[in-house]
Amino acid sequence: ILTHFHPMDLLNMARTCKYFRKMLMAKSSAFVWKSARYQVGLSDCPTDLTEPEYANLMFNVHCQGCGTYAVTIFWEIRRRYCLDCSIVRM
Numbered sequence: 001i002l003t004h005f006h007p008m009d010l011l012n013m014a015r016t017c018k019y020f021r022k023m024l025m026a027k028s029s030a031f032v033w034k035s036a037r038y039q040v041g042l043s044d045c046p047t048d049l050t051e052p053e054y055a056n057l058m059f060n061v062h063c064q065g066c067g068t069y070a071v072t073i074f075w076e077i078r079r080r081y082c083l084d085c086s087i088v089r090m
Helices: 007-014 018-025 027-039 051-059 083-089
Strands: none
Touching: 007 018, 007 027, 007 051, 018 027, 027 051
């Protein structure tokens, strides 16, 4: 069933309780994340990220510095920052 979820739904599910987090963040669950990624047409996961990290970078729209809304992904450092945080952190 989980292989039919959207990657953001998997992230949200992993954040609901310790049981789901442990299950979904395990390396043995990579096939679940890959299946979800293929369903939305996302390219292969970069080798320096885990499947959950890649899903978070692509679908979580919050700045990884302050938590506000952020559109821009800085691929060279694998982070999503708002304008203010990008000025301070780059």
